[in-house]
Amino acid sequence: MISPTIHPNFSSLLSIFDAELLLQRLNELDSEKTCSSSENLADPLTRYTSIKDRLTGVILLEYPLAENNEQAITDWLIQLFNALFVNQRVILVRGTGEPEYFPAQNNQPARIEFAHGFFASALHEISHFCVAGQQRRLLPDFGYWYAPDGRSAAQQQAFERVEIKPQALECLFTLACGRPFQVSQDNLFADFDTSESTFAQDVYQQVKTYIAKPHTLPADAKTLLQALLTSYTMN
Numbered sequence: 001m002i003s004p005t006i007h008p009n010f011s012s013l014l015s016i017f018d019a020e021l022l023l024q025r026l027n028e029l030d031s032e033k034t035c036s037s038s039e040n041l042a043d044p045l046t047r048y049t050s051i052k053d054r055l056t057g058v059i060l061l062e063y064p065l066a067e068n069n070e071q072a073i074t075d076w077l078i079q080l081f082n083a084l085f086v087n088q089r090v091i092l093v094r095g096t097g098e099p100e101y102f103p104a105q106n107n108q109p110a111r112i113e114f115a116h117g118f119f120a121s122a123l124h125e126i127s128h129f130c131v132a133g134q135q136r137r138l139l140p141d142f143g144y145w146y147a148p149d150g151r152s153a154a155q156q157q158a159f160e161r162v163e164i165k166p167q168a169l170e171c172l173f174t175l176a177c178g179r180p181f182q183v184s185q186d187n188l189f190a191d192f193d194t195s196e197s198t199f200a201q202d203v204y205q206q207v208k209t210y211i212a213k214p215h216t217l218p219a220d221a222k223t224l225l226q227a228l229l230t231s232y233t234m235n
Contacts, residue, residue: 007200008200008201008203008204010171010175010180010181010182010183010204010207011175011180011181013171013175013204013207013208013211014172014175014176014211016232016233018211019175019176019229019232019233020233022211022214022225022229023226023229023230023233025214026214026222026225026226026229027226029214029215029222030222030226070118070119071117073119073177074094074117074118074119074122077092077119077122077123078092078093078094078122080224080227081122081126081224084223084224084227085220085223088220089104089109089110090104090109090110090111090112090129090137091109091110091111091112092112092114092122092125092126093111093112093113093114094113094114094117094122095113095114095115095116095117096116096117097115097116098115099113099114099115099121099124099125100113100140100141101113101125101128101129101140101141101142102140103137103138103139103140110137112125112126112129113125114126120174123170123173123174123177124166124167124170124184126170126173126224127166127167127169127170127173127221128142128144128166129142129220130166130169130218130220130221130224131165131166131169131218131221144162156185156197159185160185160197160199160202163184163199163203164199164202164203164206165206167183167184167203168203168206168207168209168210169210169217169218169221171183171203171207172207172210172211172221172225173224173225173228176225176228176229176231176232177228177231177232178232183199183200183203185197185199
């Protein structure tokens with residue numbers, strides 16, 4: 001049993017060596033999928049290379065520099081995501097308020113709006129998109145309920161249960177950008193004891209599972225992670 005007092009070190013999960021191994025495995029999975037498919041699907045890394053070539057002068061997610069270039073790497077992420085998923089009728093959009101997902105309608109693509117233009121928020125909302133199945137993608141905010149900060153203990157437990165996989169994906173995306181990751185329990189104003197929560201450890205274990213078994217990643221998460229890791233290991 002994992003002690004709730006342990007604070008996992010997420011940064012230790014993906015060294016450069018680990019990133020290269022994970023990328024190699026994702027490339028192998030992609031090759032296996034391509035070989036087994038009768039359709040002539042575009043290679044995600046070909047789309048990645050295309051968008052990378054168009055972003056001249058942008059620091060490609062190298063953490064020491066990206067920290068001072070937040071808008072540029074956020075712009076890069078928006079263009080990268082929109083290029084990778086152009087055939088899925090979905091776009092990533094810099095929002096000015098709270099995050100929200102709008103399904104496609106009236107010949108307009110679905111929109112993933114992330115909070116206040118923050119890079120971390122973009123990765124978080126993308127993670128929810130990757131986890132959501134096709135039916136949930138037809139619903140506003142993927143059909144999830146949201147109770148604001150100040151939730152009851154039961155509401156907090158429900159929140160944490162549905163956040164494990166999205167935040168595990170967010171962690172992988174964040175580490176693949178060379179940035180540190182912190183879990184978010186989104187409960188600054190909780191009026192109950194949160195010290196027994198195992199949420200951080202649950203997310204940590206899910207990340208480890210995804211790294212050890214990348215075939216269990218959602219398909220769209222594989223595509224984005226493949227592109228991010230390619231950038232990360234090139235820098």
